[in-house]
Amino acid sequence: MLKVKNLKASIEGKEILKGINLEVKPGEVHAIMGPNGSGKSTLSAVLAGREEYTVDSGSVEFLGKNIFGSSPEERAREGLFLAFQYPIEIPGVSTTNFLRAAVNQVRAHRGLPKLDAVQFLKTMKEKMQIVDIDQALLKRSLNEGFSGGEKKRNEIFQMAMLEPKLSILDETDSGLDIDALKIVANGVNTLKSADNATIVITHYQRLLDFIIPDFVHVLYNGKIVKTGTKELAYELEERGYDWIKAEHANA
Amino acid sequence: MNLKNVATTGLKLNMQMPNAMEMSELLQRLIQKPSGNNFGFAREAAASIIEERGLPGRKNEEYKYTNLSKILERNFGEFAGNEESAADLSALIPTLSENQLVFINGILSEELSNYNLPEGISVSSIEDSKELIAKDVDAKSDEFLLLNTSSLNTGIAINIAKSAVIETPVVLIHITDSSKNQAVAHPRVLVNGAKNTQAIIAEIFIGVGDALSFTNAVTEINCAANSNLSYIKIGNENGNQLHVGNTQVNVAEKAVFNAMTVNFGGKMVRNNLHISLNGSHSEANLNGLYVTDNKEHIDNHTVVDHKVPNCNSNELYKGIMNGSSTGIFNGKIYVRQDAQVTNAFQSNKNILLSDNATINTKPQLEIWADDVKCSHGCTTGKLDKEQLFYLRARGIGEHSAKLMLLDAYANEVIERIKDENLRTYVQGILHTKIDE
Ligand SMILES: Nc1ncnc2c1ncn2[C@@H]1O[C@H](COP(=O)(O)OP(=O)(O)OP(=O)(O)O)[C@@H](O)[C@H]1O
Ligand SMILES: [Mg+2]
Numbered sequence: 001m002l003k004v005k006n007l008k009a010s011i012e013g014k015e016i017l018k019g020i021n022l023e024v025k026p027g028e029v030h031a032i033m034g035p036n037g038s039g040k041s042t043l044s045a046v047l048a049g050r051e052e053y054t055v056d057s058g059s060v061e062f063l064g065k066n067i068f069g070s071s072p073e074e075r076a077r078e079g080l081f082l083a084f085q086y087p088i089e090i091p092g093v094s095t096t097n098f099l100r101a102a103v104n105q106v107r108a109h110r111g112l113p114k115l116d117a118v119q120f121l122k123t124m125k126e127k128m129q130i131v132d133i134d135q136a137l138l139k140r141s142l143n144e145g146f147s148g149g150e151k152k153r154n155e156i157f158q159m160a161m162l163e164p165k166l167s168i169l170d171e172t173d174s175g176l177d178i179d180a181l182k183i184v185a186n187g188v189n190t191l192k193s194a195d196n197a198t199i200v201i202t203h204y205q206r207l208l209d210f211i212i213p214d215f216v217h218v219l220y221n222g223k224i225v226k227t228g229t230k231e232l233a234y235e236l237e238e239r240g241y242d243w244i245k246a247e248h249a250n251a
Numbered sequence: 252m253n254l255k256n257v258a259t260t261g262l263k264l265n266m267q268m269p270n271a272m273e274m275s276e277l278l279q280r281l282i283q284k285p286s287g288n289n290f291g292f293a294r295e296a297a298a299s300i301i302e303e304r305g306l307p308g309r310k311n312e313e314y315k316y317t318n319l320s321k322i323l324e325r326n327f328g329e330f331a332g333n334e335e336s337a338a339d340l341s342a343l344i345p346t347l348s349e350n351q352l353v354f355i356n357g358i359l360s361e362e363l364s365n366y367n368l369p370e371g372i373s374v375s376s377i378e379d380s381k382e383l384i385a386k387d388v389d390a391k392s393d394e395f396l397l398l399n400t401s402s403l404n405t406g407i408a409i410n411i412a413k414s415a416v417i418e419t420p421v422v423l424i425h426i427t428d429s430s431k432n433q434a435v436a437h438p439r440v441l442v443n444g445a446k447n448t449q450a451i452i453a454e455i456f457i458g459v460g461d462a463l464s465f466t467n468a469v470t471e472i473n474c475a476a477n478s479n480l481s482y483i484k485i486g487n488e489n490g491n492q493l494h495v496g497n498t499q500v501n502v503a504e505k506a507v508f509n510a511m512t513v514n515f516g517g518k519m520v521r522n523n524l525h526i527s528l529n530g531s532h533s534e535a536n537l538n539g540l541y542v543t544d545n546k547e548h549i550d551n552h553t554v555v556d557h558k559v560p561n562c563n564s565n566e567l568y569k570g571i572m573n574g575s576s577t578g579i580f581n582g583k584i585y586v587r588q589d590a591q592v593t594n595a596f597q598s599n600k601n602i603l604l605s606d607n608a609t610i611n612t613k614p615q616l617e618i619w620a621d622d623v624k625c626s627h628g629c630t631t632g633k634l635d636k637e638q639l640f641y642l643r644a645r646g647i648g649e650h651s652a653k654l655m656l657l658d659a660y661a662n663e664v665i666e667r668i669k670d671e672n673l674r675t676y677v678q679g680i681l682h683t684k685i686d687e
Contacts, residue, residue: 048644052636076646088641092659101655102645109646141659158645 001026001166001197002047007058009046016042018222019058024166027194031208031233032201034219035241040201041085043219044168048082049075063165076102077109079165083155083172085201090142095154096124098142099161106162127160131187148175156187163191168199173207185210205237220244277324278302281435281465282401296388297400307394316579316611317521317550319395319493326463328433340426343457347672348422355426357436357466358405371415372450377406380441393523395495399437399469406439409452411478413445420451420483420670425468427492429460440470444478444506451481451670456496458488458517465493472498474506476530481509483673487680488517490545497523504530504559511668512539512568513677515684516547525554528562528590539568540664540677542684543576543608550579557590557620564594569664570601571657571685572608580612582627588619597627602634602660657685 002024009017016039024030034040046053047060049072060067067075090098103123104114115123128135131153143151152172159167169188173181188198188211200211208216208230216233218226220241225248226232236244282298307314308321341363344353352374353363368374388400409421427436442452456466466488474480488494494517502508512522526535541549555564570578580599601610614627634656642652661681668674 050640071649072640072643073646073648073652076644082644084641084644088637090638090641090656090659092662093655098642098645098647098655101651102642102647105648105651106646162645 001063003059003061004047005059007043007046007060008056009042009053010056011042011053015056016053016222017046020219020222020224022217022224024197024199026165026197028215029192029198029200029211029213031213031216031230032199032219032224033203033216033233033236035245038219039222040219041170044082044170044199044201047075047168048072048080073105074109076162076164077106079163079196081159081162081164081167083152083159083167083169085170085174087143087146087151087155089144089146091144093142094140095138095142099124099138099158102158103161123161127157130160130190131156132183133157149177149180152176153180153184156184160187160191165196166199167191167196168201170201171203172200173202173204181207182210205233208233218244220248223248277306277320277327278398281323281327281398281467293388294401294403297397297403300388300390300392301394301397301401304394304397306398313552314521316577317519317548319495319519319521322493322519323465327435327465340428340459343426343459344424345455345676347453347455347676348420350419351422351424352407353424353426354436354438356428356434357425357438359407368421369417369419371412371448372417372421373410373412374421375408375410377403377408377439377441380408380443393497395467395521395523396469396497396499399439399467399497402437402467403439404437406441408441408443411442411444411448411450414447415445415450416448417450420453420673422453422455422673424455424457425466426457426459427464427466427488429458429462429464429491431460431462433462434460434464436464436466436468438466438468440468442470442472442480442482444472444474444480446475446477448475448478448480451483451673453483453485453670453673455485456488456494458492461491463491463493463518466495468494468496470496470498472500472508474500474502474508474533476503477505478503479507481511481669483511483668483670484513484522485673485677485680486514486517486520486522488520490516490518490547492517494520495523496521498525500524500526500535502526502528502530502533502535505532506530507534507536509536509667510538511664512537512551513665514539514541514543514549514551515680516543517549518546519548519550521550521552523552523554525556526564527556527558528564529558531559531561533559533562535562535564536667537564537566537568538664538667540570540661540681541568541578542571542661542681543578544572544574544684544687545576546574547576548579549577550581552579552581552583554583554585555595557584557586557593557595559587559589560591560593562590562593564596566597567664568599569661570599570610571604571661572601572610573604575605575607577608578610580610580629581615582613583615583617584625584627586616586618586620586623586625590620591622593620593623593625595623595625599629601629601631602657603631604634654682654685658682
């Protein structure tokens with residue numbers, strides 16, 4: 001599904017990703033952990049097509065195709081989804097209207113007919129249940145004045161609506177209370193299938209009790225320096241990152 | 252050319268002669284002198300002031316960025332008279348209300364108008380309101396207002412009777428038609444809202460034709476005590492059109508006046524909106540939107556004059572500028588010494604879609620009273636990259652993402668148009684304009 005090979009990327013002349021290798025297969029859940037500033041959000045932004053970053057070398061294949069030639073919207077239509085660490089507020093655009101445009105453009109790309117207002121509303125109601133989000137919230141301007149937790153829920157709701165192949169959840173658990181965490185995790189698990197895959201970026205092992213990863217990677221200083229199973233997450237929870245930093249002091 | 256500063260010394264005046272000649276020649280072309288109406292006095296008085304002062308040029312502080320006289324002097328040829336159109340004008344006229352009056356080059360067209368005025372509102376010739384017109388002939392009046400008065404011919408007065416609540420807007424559609432010849436129009440409208448009235452008046456300016464045209468409109472609005480009037484001006488002119496609009500509003504006690512000024516283009520457009528809050532506990536809301544492209548030039552000058560205590564004013568003007576267009580926003584707020592307990596807010600926001608577009612924004616607050624809450628702010632920027640990326644990351648194409656953001660941005664102003672037909676009309680023009 002996703003093959004990242006020796007990916008190096010920089011912003012404003014500063015190298016952030018220093019050779020990332022990662023392969024994600026359908027049905028898998030990968031967790032990426034790592035200290036602040038190690039490049040986790042940068043990796044997701046580069047994968048989603050953020051133009052401010054320069055890809056210096058390496059390759060990324062998504063569903064067998066090199067993605068560097070395609071725009072963010074093309075990647076999204078192909079089935080790449082990024083749940084933002086900091087969802088953007090867009091005054092004046094309601095979540096409902098925005099999602100209708102998104103869903104229909106994605107559907108058009110996949111050769112599916114547009115959903116009319118009634119069908120769209122029906123789908124929305126179904127998916128709202130998955131993340132237990134209130135319809136009143138969706139009528140408001142996108143994320144404007146939403147609480148931290150509401151924003152994160154809204155990200156997962158959008159994911160449910162867009163039915164992506166690969167979802168990258170960038171710290172979706174941060175700022176969630178324990179009940180919301182369970183709801184979000186449950187949403188992710190409900191949407192999981194043998195054909196799609198998930199990358200969860202998190203600082204907390206706790207989330208991985210609910211979304212069980214097949215692999216746990218540690219990203220440090222722009223590189224994946226360790227890969228293990230969910231036991232690695234426990235170890236990090238207990239020991240912190242100092243031992244990893246020490247191992248890679250001159251990385 | 253600007254005679255104001257030099258008129259005291261004969262010598263300098265002589266040195267200015269070549270320009271002055273040009274000006275008086277230009278004025279002769281612009282001033283229309285129809286025979287046989289009752290305005291002789293006001294017309295001549297206005298003409299003599301304007302002939303002395305000339306039209307404002309670059310040296311005039313108020314018009315330094317919007318030098319209409321220069322364009323007129325260079326390009327406005329011998330005025331051949333507003334000939335009958337080569338275009339099908341009826342096709343240009345939107346249907347927005349059951350009460351529509353259509354003016355072609357400033358003259359009411361009974362044929363194209365369609366109205367069925369409800370009880371409580373009447374339309375008459377402006378000739379019945381002579382004293383009001385004469386009042387405007389002041390040596391300090393705006394030059395273009397004087398020019399309009401000096402050409403006063405037909406014009407209408409809309410009278411809203413005491414306590415009348417009029418739901419359907421009265422829509423005046425002004426077409427300036429230069430399809431056969433250069434055209435000049437001096438539309439004149441007077442709105443009198445009596446006590447306790449409620450009404451919506453809209454003026455729409457449309458241009459047709461490839462030759463240069465000049466629309467010089469004046470609208471005066473009187474809001475009596477306790478009235479609630481909304482005035483919507485929509486300019487959708489083309490790249491051959493010059494437009495000056497002087498809108499003068501007097502607001503009496505406890506009255507609410509809502510102004511909405513929307514502009515979608517024109518070669519050079521200048522809107523002067525002057526609101527005097529003359530009665531206490533009155534309120535003025537000023538909203539504006541300008542969307543420019545190519546070499547268009549749109550200039551909004553607003554004045555809110557707080558003369559008495561306990562009044563509120565709220566102003567929001569937003570611009571979207573593309574191409575190598577120019578926008579100007581100048582917002583004056585005066586709070587006179589007597590006007591204690593005044594709230595006056597002003598905000599001007601701009602999005603520049605191109606590096607060649609410019610906006611010149613200038614708030615001017617002059618406050619003589621001390622118990623005043625007053626604020627102003629302006630922002631100018633590009634479309635927000637983070638927002639754009641967020642939308643695109645959900646599969647929305649770049650173009651539609653931009654439209655979505657611009658639409659939301661403009662809607663903050665447009666949604667304040669209460670009448671649905673007018674709001675939809677404005678949204679429609681906005682979409683075509685930003686979708687280019
Ligand atoms: N525009 C920029 N200019 C310069 N440096 C930047 C820019 N954007 C990001 N960086 C730097 O890139 C590094 C990686 O940032 P990134 O957001 O990817 O970290 P992260 O692993 O997601 O951290 P966190 O756990 O705090 O979310 C940081 O040092 C950050 O300061
Ligand atoms: Mg991050």
